[in-house]
Amino acid sequence: MSNSMLTPGIAAHRLPAAAYDANFVDHTEPLERHEAQVAADRCYFCHDAPCITACPTSIDIPLFIRQIATGTPDAAAKTIFAQNILGGMCARVCPTETLCEEACVREAAEGKPVEIGRLQRFATDTLMAKGVHPFTRAAPTGKSVAVVGAGPAGLAAAHRLAMLGHDVVIHDARPKAGGLNEYGLAAYKTTNNFAQSEVDWLLQIGGIRVVTHSALGRALTIDGLRASHDAVFLAIGLAGVNALRAKGEDKDNVLNAVDFIAELRQADDKAAVPVGRDVVVIGGGMTAVDAAVQSKLLGAENVTIVYRRGQDRMGASGYEQDHATQSGVRIICNAMPVAVHGNGSVREVEFAYTVDGPDGLKPTGETFRLKADQVMKAIGQTLVGAEGLSLSGGKIAVTSTGRTSVPGVWAGGDCAMGGDDLTVTAVAEGRDAAMDIHHTMMGA
Amino acid sequence: MANLTTDFIGIRSPNPFWLASAPPTDKEYNVRRAYEAGWGGVVWKTLGSEGPPVVNVNGPRYGAIWGADRRLLGLNNIELITDRPLEVNLREIKSVKRDYKDRAMIISLMVPCDEDSWKDILARIEDTEADGVELNFGCPHGMAERGMGSAVGQVPEYIEMVTRWVKKHSRMPCIVKLTPNISDIRKPAEAAKKGGADAVSLINTINSITGVDLDDFAPEPMIDGKGTHGGYCGPAVKPIALNMVAEIARSRETAGLPISGIGGVTTWRDAAEFMALGAGNVQVCTAAMTYGFKIVQEMISGLSDYMDRKGFVETQELVGRAVPNVTDWQFLNLNYVTKAHISQDDCIKCGRCYAACEDTSHQAIAMSPDRVFTVKDDECVACNLCVNVCPVDNCITMVEMPKGAVDPRTGRQVGDYANWTTHPNNPAVAAE
Numbered sequence: 008m009s010n011s012m013l014t015p016g017i018a019a020h021r022l023p024a025a026a027y028d029a030n031f032v033d034h035t036e037p038l039e040r041h042e043a044q045v046a047a048d049r050c051y052f053c054h055d056a057p058c059i060t061a062c063p064t065s066i067d068i069p070l071f072i073r074q075i076a077t078g079t080p081d082a083a084a085k086t087i088f089a090q091n092i093l094g095g096m097c098a099r100v101c102p103t104e105t106l107c108e109e110a111c112v113r114e115a116a117e118g119k120p121v122e123i124g125r126l127q128r129f130a131t132d133t134l135m136a137k138g139v140h141p142f143t144r145a146a147p148t149g150k151s152v153a154v155v156g157a158g159p160a161g162l163a164a165a166h167r168l169a170m171l172g173h174d175v176v177i178h179d180a181r182p183k184a185g186g187l188n189e190y191g192l193a194a195y196k197t198t199n200n201f202a203q204s205e206v207d208w209l210l211q212i213g214g215i216r217v218v219t220h221s222a223l224g225r226a227l228t229i230d231g232l233r234a235s236h237d238a239v240f241l242a243i244g245l246a247g248v249n250a251l252r253a254k255g256e257d258k259d260n261v262l263n264a265v266d267f268i269a270e271l272r273q274a275d276d277k278a279a280v281p282v283g284r285d286v287v288v289i290g291g292g293m294t295a296v297d298a299a300v301q302s303k304l305l306g307a308e309n310v311t312i313v314y315r316r317g318q319d320r321m322g323a324s325g326y327e328q329d330h331a332t333q334s335g336v337r338i339i340c341n342a343m344p345v346a347v348h349g350n351g352s353v354r355e356v357e358f359a360y361t362v363d364g365p366d367g368l369k370p371t372g373e374t375f376r377l378k379a380d381q382v383m384k385a386i387g388q389t390l391v392g393a394e395g396l397s398l399s400g401g402k403i404a405v406t407s408t409g410r411t412s413v414p415g416v417w418a419g420g421d422c423a424m425g426g427d428d429l430t431v432t433a434v435a436e437g438r439d440a441a442m443d444i445h446h447t448m449m450g451a
Numbered sequence: 452m453a454n455l456t457t458d459f460i461g462i463r464s465p466n467p468f469w470l471a472s473a474p475p476t477d478k479e480y481n482v483r484r485a486y487e488a489g490w491g492g493v494v495w496k497t498l499g500s501e502g503p504p505v506v507n508v509n510g511p512r513y514g515a516i517w518g519a520d521r522r523l524l525g526l527n528n529i530e531l532i533t534d535r536p537l538e539v540n541l542r543e544i545k546s547v548k549r550d551y552k553d554r555a556m557i558i559s560l561m562v563p564c565d566e567d568s569w570k571d572i573l574a575r576i577e578d579t580e581a582d583g584v585e586l587n588f589g590c591p592h593g594m595a596e597r598g599m600g601s602a603v604g605q606v607p608e609y610i611e612m613v614t615r616w617v618k619k620h621s622r623m624p625c626i627v628k629l630t631p632n633i634s635d636i637r638k639p640a641e642a643a644k645k646g647g648a649d650a651v652s653l654i655n656t657i658n659s660i661t662g663v664d665l666d667d668f669a670p671e672p673m674i675d676g677k678g679t680h681g682g683y684c685g686p687a688v689k690p691i692a693l694n695m696v697a698e699i700a701r702s703r704e705t706a707g708l709p710i711s712g713i714g715g716v717t718t719w720r721d722a723a724e725f726m727a728l729g730a731g732n733v734q735v736c737t738a739a740m741t742y743g744f745k746i747v748q749e750m751i752s753g754l755s756d757y758m759d760r761k762g763f764v765e766t767q768e769l770v771g772r773a774v775p776n777v778t779d780w781q782f783l784n785l786n787y788v789t790k791a792h793i794s795q796d797d798c799i800k801c802g803r804c805y806a807a808c809e810d811t812s813h814q815a816i817a818m819s820p821d822r823v824f825t826v827k828d829d830e831c832v833a834c835n836l837c838v839n840v841c842p843v844d845n846c847i848t849m850v851e852m853p854k855g856a857v858d859p860r861t862g863r864q865v866g867d868y869a870n871w872t873t874h875p876n877n878p879a880v881a882a883e
Contacts, residue, residue, distance in 0.1 A: 048519040051842050054802030057822065112799040116843065 012284065012308040016352075016380050017260060019281040021306025027277040030304035034195040035099070035125065043129040046122045047076035053112055058123060061110035063426065063435045064091035068107060072126055084134035085141045087127055092166045092438070093159050095135055095205050096188050097431045098128035100196050102293075104326040106431070135204070140211035145172035147214075150448045153178065153232040154240045157217060158186020159430045160420025161242035162209055163437030164444075168240075169214035171445050176236070177215060180222030186244060187421075188430065190269040193297035194277070195304070223392045230395075233415050238444045241396075241403065241411070241418040242437060245388030251289065253356075255347035256384075264288060264298035264385035271301055283381025286310045287356050289344055290385030292322030298383045299336045310336045311377055313356075315343040316363050345374065353382050390422055399424045409440030417444055453758030455751065457491070457766050459731045460624045460649040460709050462582040464491035464555040467754075467766055468722065468747050471713055471734035472497050472559035472585060472628075475744075477533055479543035486547070488744035489751060492555025494652075494734060497532035497587045498540055500562045500572060505531045505594075511672035514661030514681060523741050525687035527659045529672060529679060531593045532561050537575065544579040556580075557626065561587040561599050564609060566616045573621040583624035586617060586648075588639070589655020591632050591682050601655070604630035607642035614646025626711060629653040629695075631688075636695040640705045651699065652711035652734060654692045656682025685737035689715030693728055697777045700729025717746075719753025726766065727773035781871040788858050788865045789833040789849040791815070791826045797846035798824060804837035804847060812836050829859040 010018045022030075038046060050072040058068040066087050074083035087094035101107075103124035111120030134141065150173045154161045157179035165175045183189050188202040210217070221227055223243065232239045248263045250256065260283065274280045282305040288295050291314035302310045312331065314321055318340045321328060332338060342358040349355065356379045359370035390402055397404040397412035402424040409417040419436030426432040455466040469492035470476050470485050477496040485493055499505060507530055516525040533540055548556045558581045562568040576584070588604030595602040603609045610627060617625050627643035629636060631654040640651050658680045662671040670678030692714025699705045712730025716722050717738040725733050738746050763769050793804065793816075800822040808816040815830035816837060826837075838847045852858060852865050871877055 045520060048521075051801045051803060053800075054806035055818075055822075056802075057800065112801040116799040 010306075012306050015284055017281045017283045019279050021282065022278070024278055026306075027304075031194050031198070031277055033198045034193070035128075037132060038122070038125050038129045040129075043075055043080070043126060046126055047072045049113060050076070050121045051112060057110035057112065058107040058121075061106045062090075063106070063429065063432045064094075064097070064438070065435075066090045066094065066107075066127070068123055068127075071130055072121065072123070075126055075130055080130045080133040081137075081139070081141075083130035087131055088134075088141055090438075091431065091434050092163055092209055093188070093205065093430065093434050094127060095131040095208075096159070096197065096202065097434065098124055098131055099201070100188075100192055101429065101431050102324045102326065105324045135208055138208070140208060142170050142212055144170055144213050147174070148172040148449065150174070150237045151176070151235075152238045152240060152444060152448075153236040154242060155179075155223060155227075155229075155232070156186060156242035156244055156420065156422070157181075157184035157206070157219075158242055158244055158420060158433065159188060160423075160433035160437035160440075161186065161240065162206065163434040164240045164242065164417075164419065164441040165215050165437075166209050166212055167438050167441035168444060169212045171441075173214070173237075173445070173448070175215045177217045178221040178223075178227055179217065179219050180246075182219055184217050184219065186242075190272055191265060191294075192272070193268065193301055194272055195301075196297075229413070229416060233413075237415075237448050239416045240409070240437070240440055240444065241393065241416065241422060242420040242433070243390075243392055243418075243422045245421050246391040247389035248384060249387045249389060251344050251347070251384055251386065253344040253346055255349070255353075256344075256382075258347050258349050259352040260380060261347055261353055261382040261384070264290065264294050264383040265388065267298055267383055268294065268301065271305075277305065280305055282307045283379065284308045285378045286381045286383065287377050287379040288312045288383045288385055289356075290314065290387070291316065291320065291340075292385060292387070293327060295383075295385035296323045296327045296331045296336075298385055300331055300334045302381075302383070303334050303336055307381075309378070311339060312336055313339045313342050313344070313358055313377070315341070315361055315368060317341055320363070342375070343368065343370065345370075347382060348376070353379050355379055356382055388421070393418075393422065407439075408443035409436055410443065453755045453763060454765055455491075455755060455758075457732050459555075459711065460583070460626070462492070462555045462557070462624055463553075464732070465553055466491035466747075466751055467726065467732035468492075468750050469494060469555060469557070469711070469732060469734045470739060471736040472557075472587065473736040473740075474528075474530060475736060475739050478535065478540075479547050482543075482547050483550070485739075485744045486551045486554050489747045490554070490744065492557065492582075492732075494557040494559050494585050495540070495544055495581070497559040497561045497590070498537060498572065498576070499532050500568055501537050501575070504534045504536055507531055507534050508674050510674040514672040515685075516661055516687065523737070524685060525659075525661065525683055526685040526737050526740065527661045527672070527681035527683045528656070529592050529681040532559075532587070532590070541575060541579055544576075544581055548580050555582050557583045557585050559585045559587050559628070561590070561594060564598055564603055564613065569613060569616045570620045573617065573623075577621070581623070583626060583649075584617065584621065585626040585628050585652060586613060587628050587655070588613075589628045589630040589653075589682075591630060591656060591658045592680060601630040601632055604628075604639055604655070605633050607638045610639050610642040611646035614643050614648045618647040624649045626650045626652050628655055628713075630655045631691060631695055631714075632658050636698055637702045637705060640699045640702070640708065644705055644708050648708075650709035650711060650731070651705075652713055653699070654688065654695055654714045656684045657688055657691065659683035684715065685741075686715045686717050686721075689717075689721060693724060696725060696730055697728045697774065700771060700774045701777050716750075717741075719750045719757065722750055723754055723757055723769060724773075726769045727771070728777065729771045729774050731766075731770055783870060784868045785871065785874060786866045786869050788852040788856075790828050790831045790852065791833065791835075791837050791847055792850045793824055793826060793837075793847050794845070795823065797843050799843055799846075800824070801842060803840045803842065807836050807840045831860065 071083040071086040108120035114120040154177040185202040286302040288299040346357040403418040417440040420433035472494040590600035594600035627648040660670040712725030713734040
């Protein structure tokens with residue numbers, strides 16, 4: 008292959024083979040035992056700790072860190088998993104800088120929080136490396152629950168329900184379980200096939216059957232599941248993608264960022280994934296950053312994120328934005344796409360500068376064009392397939408414990424209203440819905 | 452610029468920081484390096500009698516306890532006195548002293564408890580030109596089983612007797628090193644004084660087991676599955692040492708007896724505290740064993756800066772300055788009322804003060820939903836626990852209530868000095 012970063016159009020193998028391995032290694036180095044010890048010693052074991060409050064799954068962080076400090080990382084892992092069965096993935100992908108670590112009193116004291124995320128990974132990796140599953144199933148209850156969607160919310164709910172003695176069947180549309188953990192995160196955040204290992208480890212609880220290639224539709228309906236199970240938990244995520252609503256967006260090589268990310272995740276050989284020379288990513292969230300950074304890592308020459316509002320409104324955290332710019336991605340704010348130009352394939356994207364005023368976003372009248380042979384849309388996803396359920400804000404309306412408008416049907420994760428679209432939030436919602444399903448089924 | 456030169460019982464040294472008799476002072480190589488690093492004096496590792504030297508274990512000699520970040524807080528050892536031939540030690544002492552005439556060189560001694568043994572060893576060290584001797588009546592392990600070390604130090608009559616022999620057979624200044632493994636430290640100090648000692652040094656190490664191996668079920672440090680108590684030292688023992696120094700300094704029987712302060716001295720501040728409580732100089736071991744000889748440079752600069760700040764020119768101005776303020780509980784002012792105060796600017800909202808007060812003290816700290824912590828003056832007994840557990844220095848302080856103000860806890864006015872001896876609740880007062 009003689010492609011390079013300068014090869015016009017869309018091409019694979021832009022970089023020397025070795026560069027791909029280097030580019031897609033673990034984004035955050037795991038802590039060694041000594042490093043973990045030093046990091047753990049910094050925790051003050053706060054009263055009613057702010058980090059716990061900041062964690063959507065309310066992990067008892069001071070306790071697990073103390074357990075690491077006293078040389079019992081397995082006990083630390085159990086403390087984590089008791090609240091968050093996907094604590095291993097959350098340790099990798101949580102925006103800790105806006106959650107637990109932002110709340111850490113040492114952030115206030117010294118601007119350097121305790122490294123909670125990395126410590127959590129140390130504990131969970133230590134236990135998971137042993138192949139040990141720390142929980143056992145309660146005696147069978149004879150109840151069965153259908154879970155639709157094997158992403159973080161579905162897996163968390165399924166695990167909790169199985170642990171309580173219920174039988175669980177998870178249906179997932181994709182070939183593999185894991186949801187966004189498997190298909191939706193930057194490859195460098197979860198290396199070594201961690202998402203699948205985690206699913207396998209989680210399923211060790213027993214009592215969970217996973218049915219892949221099984222989407223809601225003609226064969227699988229909510230009513231059908233209600234009839235055949237004692238409860239239904241929907242964790243179907245957001246399968247649709249918002250349109251740009253810009254002229255010419257149907258041109259070739261205008262794709263969904265989530266599809267690009269998923270393809271890259273599933274590619275055994277990253278070098279074989281084609282990427283444009285000039286890539287434009289439209290959007291301001293984590294998906295935009297994941298797509299842009301990975302385009303760069305694949306050898307794109309110019310990668311630009313264009314976001315319609317000001318930088319402070321971006322969904323991606325400051326840390327993620329810095330990561331993008333440090334990776335060589337340019338971020339342009341206050342610009343919205345008005346047209347995609349090109350003859351068949353995209354050649355340029357035209358943007359209008361915007362001002363964000365009291366009456367909403369308005370174009371200033373000034374426009375500019377960015378060269379692009381690949382455009383990735385990362386402007387949010389939409390709910391698909393929740394017919395018959397009340398919605399709120401485009402998502403399934405739920406109570407605080409995930410009950411939908413239909414009796415016997417709960418929902419959680421990205422498809423349900425409320426909460427941030429984070430892995431950790433989905434886990435919390437799945438877990439809490441599972442507890443409510445349990446209490447409802449058992450009449451407690 | 453403060454003058455750190457000290458004259459301790461006629462022994463001059465450029466600063467009050469001596470290395471204690473211990474592994475760092477066991478041979479010429481180390482002692483030369485110590486002097487080069489700036490140590491004012493060295494107490495050479497304890498010499499024994501002529502004859503085959505003692506032997507040490509060949510497994511671990513030290514055990515330790517650690518604080519956060521594995522900071523060494525306490526060290527214990529089961530090492531004995533020097534295990535090198537007496538002639539080698541004497542030759543090396545002489546060689547070093549010849550090259551460092553301005554530094555103090557003290558020889559620590561431990562021989563069997565008979566006059567001839569002491570007379571013999573004193574004669575042998577005469578030629579080294581060392582500045583003085585220190586009698587090791589302190590080591591709690593190994594040698595005590597052979598009737599030496601703390602076996603002598605725990606019997607005041609023996610201390611007096613041996614000290615008398617030493618003064619009789621040597622013209623050298625004599626320091627008696629005391630063991631803390633005794634219930635009243637004043638008794639051995641009095642005995643040393645009666646025997647003619649020029650000074651006492653304290654504390655030697657404390658009987659201790661630093662830990663237990665929870666797989667082999669044996670104490671640490673462990674030798675082939677067994678362990679024995681060793682001598683404990685380092686920052687953790689400082690409070691014990693300070694009290695014992697103060698007890699000797701303020702006792703009528705021993706007041707004025709020169710003291711060389713030992714026990715966990717790690718920084719200039721530790722040294723200054725020992726000196727304020729009556730120590731004419733200090734001896735250091737664990738700090739050097741933890742950080743190396745260079746540590747003395749901080750001690751020198753820190754003490755010098757402190758003395759300059761205080762306007763002290765000579766170390767003598769510091770020595771004993773706090774002794775008059777060491778008193779018995781019964782004389783403490785019961786009308787001295789303080790209240791904890793939390794600086795909201797400095798508070799990092801960890802809530803440890805709240806947990807400590809709410810769970811284990813007087814429920815005198817309030818916590819708001821947004822984690823603002825405030826002291827309830829009507830509950831605060833000024834115990835100081837919140838100050839002690841707060842991770843931020845000076846965030847919580849104890850503020851004195853002015854005379855005449857009403858303590859909201861008791862409803863009583865802050866009055867003039869009054870102590871337990873006149874308090875109505877004191878049965879002794881009522882009996883009068």
